[in-house]
Amino acid sequence: MSRDASGPEPSDVDADGGSTPRRRRGGVVLVSSAAALGGFLFGYDTSVINGTVDAIEDQFNMSSELLGFVVSSALLGAAVGAWFAGPIADRIGRVRSMVIAAVLFFIGAIGSALATGPVTLTVWRIIGGMAVGAASVIAPAYIAEMAPARLRGRLGSLQQLAIVLGIFVALLIDALLANIAGSAADELALGGKAWRWMFATAAVPAILYGLISLTIPESPRYLVRRGNVEQARKTLRRYVGGDTDERIKEIQHSLGTGAEDVRLRDLRGPRLGLQPIVWTGILLSVFQQFVGINVIFYYSTTLWRSVGFQENDALLISVITSLVNIVGTFIGIALIDRIGRKALLLIGASVMFVTLGLLSYCFSKASGSGTDVSLASPWDTIALYSANVYVLSFAFSWGPAVWVLLGEMFNNRIRATALAVAAAAQWLANFAISQTFPTLSGVSLTLAYGLYTAFALLALVFVAAAVRETKGRELETM
Template identity: 60%
Template sequence: MSTDATAKGRHPSGPRTLHTALVAGVAALGGFLFGFDTAVINGAVGAIETTFGPGSLLLGFSVASALLGCAAGAWFAGPLANRYGRIRVMLMASLLFSVSAIGSAAALDIWSLTAWRVVGGLAVGAASVIAPAYIAEIAPAGIRGRLGSLQQLAIVIGIFVALLSNYLIATGAGGATEPLWLGADAWRWMFLAELVPAVAYGVLASRIPESPRYLVLKERLTEARAVLDRFVGGDTEERLDEIRETLRSVRTPRLADLLGPRLGLLPIVWAGIGLSLFQQLVGINVIFYYSTVLWQSVGFSESDSFLITMITSITNIAVTFIAIATVDKVGRKPLLLSGSVGMFAALTVMALLFGNAPIVDDEPQLGPVAGPAALIAANVFVVCFGASWGPVVWILLGEMFSNRIRAAAIAVAAAAQWLANFAVSTTFPVLSDVGLGLAYGIYATCAGLSIVFVAKAISETKGKELEEMPESSTTEAAR
């Protein structure tokens, strides 16, 4: 390449894709901890019920309590990231993850466990906002979708590692309520295992560069130029000018920037909130919070239930690679639409199977045909979600908003996501007491509605630079 090109700010070899992927992978470790924290409760929920004896409503609240912390963490992470930087928020999240792991393992009753889970939720919520925003801001447009998918890949790997850890710990102790090392029950060691990735996240996050858009916001242009040159490539000076133009206001972005004519918010913000809500209202986290006790309740042994849950998690990891391979080729919107159709079909089958199962000792009993059919339908549901709504929502939340409102808009959308997750997770034990057919019927209805929502409200962002994102309109949705 000519010296003129180099003088203009182009890196002679273009963006360093491998380096960028490694840096994005470190940021996505927040997603790993997000997934681990989400799933660790799966293996412990039965033991917690036995140990502390809460009723269905209190048990559901305790399981979902972390999600209240998630909503708060997501809400404040954006403003904190704009004030102190993306990296410092990652370090804060690492500390909170570590404290929560120790506190949950040492919980004396259901209320102290709930409190420590909320602390962990603060970290999950912060990581859920920072990782997609950071990855979107440091990645070249041509590979941004694939790198954004690392967030979801890290989440599902975290889920799998937590479930595998739960299985090994429970098997080693002879049951989740049995003592393991140092006289502590196995379920307590399930929580303590999170300490290892939490510390690793903090150490690695301290080694990666700050977001170029944050550096421009703080007028640290020399550092921003170096990061863009190393990780994004192209004409660095032109890119700096584009970022400066979209960040023309020198004040820190505020939630007031999101106000608009439709029900008080900009249409693009409502689109982000809708994505977050539907991602949770289809009931995906019921699979990862309650599947072990769910499969036990319909006739599978504890060991088989742990194994089934791990197989489902492996399936989730595998299909995430499908999204990584296709999202920058097929686009975001087609993946969401196809995923919605598949989820609607699978959830409808599950609703019919559980709704028509005979009740024995107040529990639905799936027969030799209905049992395998329900397992297949559950895994089809996970396949459709994992190849579409799982990764694509995080990609879109990281890239669909303009630079001026991105941090605040992601915070609002992520907070809505965690509140929806809380509502679904808290109500599932109560709904299952009424009937699993009703629960899965509600999730199937939400999956059907998501088809209409995506078709009408979501714009395609494939291949667009972040500086091209609209600030107030979703009128390109039909294109």
Template identity: 55%
Template sequence: MTENVLSPGAKVPPSDTGEGTAVPFRIAAVAALGGLLFGYDSAVINGAVSAIEGKFQVESALLGFAIASALLGAAAGAMVAGRIADRYGRLVTMQAAAVMFLLSALGTGFAPDVEVLVVFRIVGGLGVGLASVIAPAYIAEISPARVRGRLGSLQQLAIVTGIFVSLLVDYALAALAGGSQEELWFGLEAWRWMFLAMCVPALAYGLLSLTIPESPRYLIAQGRLGEARGVLAVLLGEKGLDLKVESIRATLARENEPSIRDLKGSAIGLLPIVWIGIGLSVFQQFVGINVIFYYSSVLWQAVGFDEGSSLQITVITAVVNIATTLIAIAYIDRVGRRPLLIIGSAGMAVTLATMAVIFGTASTTVVNGVTTPQLTGLQGPIALIAANLFVVAFGMSWGPVVWVLLGEAFPNRIRAAALSLAAGAQWAANWLITVSFPSMKDFSLGISYGFYAVCAVLSLVFVLRWVKETKGVELEAMQSDPVV
């Protein structure tokens, strides 16, 4: 029952104590709803790209900026999320994100011009940034160590589910209207309803965040020991509770309020673990995963598929992403974080290199001054298979594992601030990749995918050299130096 979660002194059935994971799972699932909105807001633009381009008559460069504008908001939201979470609490941060998502849905859905659309895409991006920081931090802080990887992976599962839902909504609305630019209901085009549909999960996220407890580590940092003890009893059971509270207090001990200054260290100005978090974030984006989800409809149309077929392919790719994330959830606490990253990097390098070769050697035609590749014979099927195997490699590794590591690898006293910086770097990298792709696509898809393949190889080197295993390590044992 929800009362057990909210009432610090409530008795908890045996199945929901430290012997089980029912309560932590329910709480983590609610927190992960931010990831669903994160995924929806990020990918909903996919089905609307062509309609926006036609409606507002925008060129490639401006179109890329309009699409990527949400990422600017996400970077800003991520950078301030840690401060908000440390000052006002994890739940207030979730609720602020829900409000941002709701405003974005309404503003973009009714946007009269591209400038207003960009403004509200940025507002939605702020919500994405807040959610991208608070969900992994909160889930890590309420999860027992033995299942922290699985519960932390719920964030990525929610993200890819949000991507799938948005792409499915895009496809369904475009099909109902006979095209994304056609009117659907109440005189509004289908692409507008794609954005407005986000109101439903935004309201659900905000309301459900009222039903879960505050992070016990935040409560202890605020001196609210009684409340923290009650929440920990619900999550872990009564055994060893006093030692747990004292252990958390020791790692949170400080003379001043948490701030970005706590991240300073000897490794080029930052603590080593902070640089590792930034590196993981940047490589997660530089392999080009979001090109698949932001531009795949346009990409497949460019190589000969019609709008309906392109959206179908994109929906199938999203389903593949969900399935492989479930694989990661099943194995992350058994195999560990590092092995999954290594396997994923190798798989991404091979599949991206295959796509680089296919698009780099394809014949081309010039349409409206733009050189477009023409896939013939087996090139089309091979490109489709390689693209989906790339999603498999990413979905079972770098997708969920990076969020798990960002949530758990930082010491308690710097977790929110460090996660903010790492997530901010991730959104900045995402913005660079997203805004550059339209121009790169027009220049050469082969070179574009070749660049992503090189980044995948470098990500493998990065993991082998600097990323250590955190499987089964208590949060209170995390150090400023990389965990061995």
């Protein structure tokens, strides 16, 4: 990266030999972290239901099919939120879209806590899910548009780090509240049962997300699109550096038609009605979910109880698994700008294929039927370790790398809209996996994990054949 026109800062450069001054790098890390707070709520909102599953099933006398739909309903909302977030962000800006998402997060959290039955709980979960979907589009697009090329992988991975931290905190809060009350179904405070307080706690980070979003600058590429070139130049100079005038020209050139809004029809192309790059983003998103990662986080407490653990022990194992997820994400952040996105995806898919295969085999040794099964030694231990290695492999590869790729693989003009379509596909895939798992596990856990094993193999083949490396490339050249 060339130095800013305001002059070099030779005594304040990166220790690793790069040319991004530490002060500027600190600024872009801060604004990227602020945007990634949406990812924290994303992880928190989608995982907080983990500790409530058994309690709400009993509270509202739900069948396994209805329970699966209620748990998965937030994902339908997320698909809707993601679908519209791109066009909305192109019209009103990334920052204002974040504030709207924060408001929806808050409404969904409070509404879920006050739910009176499966229908009202589903409605509030869908509203919260719309915020999740919007955040899943806006944060990676914003971070990719703010970050210098040499830092973009690590900064883009902050989205995934925030997601896994949200998952961890949600599971930790669930475990603490359940332990204090006695169980998720017992009363905790003000006449409210613990599971209601689990949902309500999401309101706090929602408020913080909204307030912090108001303090960060708008994306320079959005500003250029809207004709606010001088403000875009100031933002680039402060957070990115280099020859800002040349960068403005490159952005203008890459936008092509200038300030007009991008519509879904602009994604049309010769490959089954869409541009090939859009299909690549859609399939990356689908495979990220079809390997079954969210089964671990949405149903892990119920899953481990089904193989002999007590509720408190199962919640603790879920928290430990979430910690493994965080460690893996840090590994991914350390590697993504060194070995590249594609290499991480190939390694991760290979390890997931092996560990999911082991899980499927372990459950073939279970006694009992449906979810009322038990694993004898050593299969219980092998299953537990395999699940955590699987989570680790996903966390350093398909977790961060897919979000980074989605943020940078599309050109400036279609980025937000194409990312919205890919993210909507991801949430629909997530819904399909979450909705079908209770039924599949009722038939056979071997069948469920066998399917995820097959998808891990297909994901490996797809990445090898169709995904291009984007490491180190400027967004304007893609």
